[in-house]
Amino acid sequence: METVTNQLVSIEKPEIVAPPDWQPVIIGILCNWCSYAGSDLTGTSRLQYPPNIRIIRVPCSSRVDTWFLIKSLQTTADGVLVSGCHPGDCHYISGNYFARRRFLVTKKLLNFVGFHENRIQFSWVSAAEGPKFAKVVSKVTEDIKKLGPLHLYKKENFEK
Amino acid sequence: MDYTKQIQEIATRLFAEDKIDVFVGYRLTGFDDNQVPALIRESKDVPLLVFNQKSVFNLSNYLKNDHTRNKRVGLVVKGCDSRSLNLLLTESQVKREKLYVVGIACEGVVDDAGQKMQNCLECMVPAAVVYDELLGEANMERRFIINADIQDMAAKELVQRREYFEEVFENCIRCNACRHSCPLCYCAKCCIDQETATLYNGANTTSSAFHALMTWSLHLAGRCVDCRNCEKACPSHLPLHLFHKWNERVIYENFQEHLAGVHEGDRGAFYKYSMQDPDDFIM
């Protein structure tokens, strides 16, 4: 099959110059049963990760509506991370399969209209993967630091 | 492509046999060769009906209309229109038994300047897929091709795409005509208009246009039939099809789902899943 949608060019180029003390804001939307429990395990294991992520708990990754991502990028966030149970492990049987499709299309569409692909990231983190959660958050934070503050389509005039 | 005579005959017959309450077709405007949709309710008005390459608007939009709800409706559909009709049937918005569908094997329609519409040049399903009666040659070719616009846009770099779409969102005046003219936007109240909390994006800013158009196009992802009612309605002439064609292509390349509305019962890519869906974009 001739593919065009999987070969988008996303170069790393900050949209605006970041102020020297700038720290990115990352919204993490985690499913209650796997990733939220995994993030708790990261805490109980005292594994350290960058403090830029703000976590929102949802019951299942399938609860994540596409506009959660759009709204986050449009208002407060420089990047979004959504994490759920591994395929097959969904507490609600099939939720993450539906979610996976929506995530892919949303990510591609936002990339298409000018968001760097690293602004919206996804992961599967199980309740046992505390170390993985720390690693994922570190990677996402690193990626977004490289990209700089998100300026695109932000609601005007809201000082952070 | 001129089925004026046939459609008038069918409409006359349907009214005579008391099979319909209203016939939705096209008529000429009072003064030029442009057409306006016509909701014919009496057989005496049937001679107003026309159908030719200027019959552009997707009439399945009218099935959410006050005048057609719960009525027996005769309806003219081209290929793309029939696909949206199929989705409306699948999504329980209309009852098949209340419809008499005149399908057209469409040879393409033209815009105001008389040029064949771009979506017609790239049409994948020219002939109606739902009909009680089909006018024209049914065995028309079906193909799935990459839209040239999409290819050009995808070849651009991120910054160029960003600049291009920033202009799109900037020129959007948030009139929501795209949504209202879309046959598949039938929600009682669109999520973008709901005053609940801050989901509401009433203001006409670049940011809110981005929010509204993204949400809208994602709600149509896997469902859009490329009739371009939205583009026709857009007073700013925005290239709205880019979003829909892009989503369509993403869905086709990743989930092998395409041609929304061709199969009855198919709700689109977001309402099913496969274990084999791509997983490599997820950490």
Added chain:
Amino acid sequence: MARVGVFVCFCGANIADYVDVPQVVEEAKRIREVKFAIDYKYMCSDPGQQQIRDAIAQHRLTSIVVAACSPRMHEKTFRKALSDAGMNPYLLEVANIREHSSWVHQKDKKAATEKASDLVRMAVAKSIANEQLHEISVPVTKRALVIGGGIAGIQAALDIADARIPVVLVEKSPSIGGKMAQLDETFPTLDCAQCILTPKMVDVASHPYIELIPYSEVLELQGFVGNYKVKIKKKASYVNFKTCTGCGACWQKCPVKVDNEYNMGIDKRKAIYTPFPQAVPNKPVIDAEHCTMLTKGKCGICAKVCEKGSIDYQMQDEIIEREIGAVVVATGYDMWDPKPYEEYGVGRFKDIITSLEFERMVSANGPTNGLPLRPSDGKVPKNVVFIKCVGSRDEAKGISYCSKICCMYTTKHTILLHHKVHDSHAYVFYMDIRAAGKGYEEFVEKAQVDTGTTYLRGRVSKIYKKGDKLMVRGEDAQIGQVVEVEADLVVLATAVSAPKDNPDLARLLGISYDKYGYLSEAHPKLRPVETAKAGIFLAGCTQAPKDIPETVSQASACAAKVCGLFAGDTMKKDPMISTVNTEYCSGCQNCVKVCPYGAIVTDEVPFGHGSKELRTVAKINEGVCQGCGSCVAICRSTAINLAGFTDPQIINEIVSI
């Protein structure tokens, strides 16, 4: 306007060492809706909770934010504190500043404090949109379904029935009893399996609260906890159980001989048969596959000899429906087929048998009258080699888990062999001897001394034939040498494997199963008998390999769970489920399509105010909805919302960071 109270916990030093707690309180006080904010050493302690209760009354608070540990830890505690103060418990939000801030940002107090403040602000914003929720009551049908009539099913059924709760017991084969009925004596006490099992089987048959449906299968399960509807296929037995007296004339006269499953095919049964003499119900069934009357229309002897006229060749499968409130799944296990062990000559050498075949032979009611015999020549074996871990703990050929019971039953087999053939000698090839259990280690020790069995630690690499003997070559790891043992009979301690029908059953019941086919429990430690689907419980080997005492314990645990579920006339349910705003619902029914539980049905409402026209909208079945939110996210018009995680709540969180 909302009046929010914020309570920030030090958690001793857990939070306070890495987060500036007073600073978080100050930040919280800046928020418009926050009318009260305070910190405390241990918010979860009774004095801590008392502060919340007092503040609710004093400051007329409308919602509460507790910034402390993970909501997965203490949400319930604080909800209860709210209830005690007369406030709706769902007006609570927990900001997780321990697991998500103090513990993971221990090197940067400033950032951790900032993050904690943000998390509090998000929780405050969310709590403003919280609504009062009330636990949902669902009526309960007080009848349990037990699937499987082995010892697990029997025990569960009896325990539930003894609590005067009706039980429907469905068994696949013509008689209950399961694998235990095939055993001779049981470790570690060596009491006779039949002797302890058959009284229970009889109890089942005669219990006024148990409806035994043998020779049947579960076809379909619909509904939700407390309100299931099950369809059971009762296979045609061609014998009218109501009139049959079980006299046995039929099977004595039946001319067709078939391998006897009960005896592992060592002897034959008839086409009309009861599986074993103590079968319950003790009524024969016709094996339709082999009966010549049913296959070719010739014979009919059984009908002729039956004085009661109980034989009915026209009998059809019957579908029975029952309304039930809970399900206990006790489908047991299968013996693993050792075919992949080609180097042992499985299939080629007749004198290699499985442990269950050995068990049948040494059984008093077995095909050989309790004497182990070589299948090749019917001679009594003198040297018997037992090989353990055949299939178990062998990722390459079998399964990676330990089957748990093989060590013990092999020890038992050496004793049984010694009892039956006094001059015999047993050799055991083993990897480890796992004898954890009450009296197990003693049992093994004693058996080794009493029987004089030679234990060889190592795996068998090859078995070959030498004359009429089998040469078993393996490694004795303790002396580090290859050893060869001349054997008259080789017994393979084959692994326990999940019933091959388990995945089908799991799908039918809507529960999950692991990669081996064992059904999955809700939590491996804390909820080992429940499944993720409310009202469905697991007993016995269908969940994982177990011995009899463990199986019986789990079965009784299931019974306790079922009795607990049925303790009231209604059942309480978490109110965090989906709700439909019919005004916005356009009736597209996409939600129906994505709901994994079938919890969404359609309803009709008037088209407009006072209109006679009707339109279709979605309706949530409160009892079934588990609150995943799949329907919410795909609902384009946002007509569905998930209580506790509504759109306004989540938006408030997003925009308040």
Added chain:
Amino acid sequence: MSVETIVTDKAGLQKFYEAIIAKNETYAPVEKFGKYDFKLVKNLSECDPESPIAKTMSAKPLFFPRSAKIMKYVATSAGTDVSETDEDPLAGKRVIVGMKHCDARALQVLDKVYNWDFIDTDYQKRRLNTVVISTRCDKAETHCFCTSLDYDVENLDAMDVLIVNGNDGKVYIKSKSEKGIEFLNSGVTSHTSRVTEEAAGEELKKQYTAFSASFRLKMDYKSINEKLSKIFDTPEFENVSSNCVSCNTCAFVCPTCHCFKISDEKVKDTGVRYKSYDSCNNGYFTLMAGGHNPRPAKYRRWRQRAMHKFVYYKERFGENLCVGCGKCTTSCPVNISIFEVINQVSK
């Protein structure tokens, strides 16, 4: 009021525009996606002052923006701090070129409603500081019917400077107000020659005659006004509105529609209150808190629109709210013509 007329040629007009753009904050029609919208321009090549009416958005957003911040606030426990919004970007001294008479007339109509019971100071300021330069069309476009309405297109004084492309190949630039005179004397016309009004008068008349002859659509607005005011209950509204898809485009492109809605957008503690366009064609335009909707049916909303344009506004302010520009008709996805509709219902 002394009136000045300047005569020049096409090249002179271009220079005139260039001088305006160089010396003033200038708004002009800029093409994007095949559609012109008034935007701030830096040089003439960006814009086209002679853009066709059908493809041009009205200049209304320069006075009544599609979305205006009317308030900004910070809400904390210390109280709500309401601050002025940023400086109004449309309030400074500026010039608009490329407007058409219908657009200019629309401002005249809008002035009435903005000077009525509540004086919209933002609007007033924008009006006061703006020099409106309007070009008289040469030829009517398909859906134009300005000459059939209650204003004198030939002698329209809604603009400060009038530009007419005479049939003789010359371009006539004429001041129509004090502001216009002042503006023409501000050094933007150094390359052009001046003539008296008498000398120009004849040519302007000729041009107008040719222009007014090019109209296809003609009606008698007086009889329309009168008939419409009597047929509130005619079932014909149901017929004419049946093919409307309620898309609201007409109201958003209309140069005189002035309904708006208020929305708050809040992030963290900071909120902004916006005033944005709304349309009476919208199904929930009249939805009240509590759920009652006096205009739930589409035909009622259509009737409201037609009546407001041709009856209610006239009753209150003495003028039709429609200026006959035809923008709604060209923008309509289903080609519904307001001209056809009002003529049909009042038949």
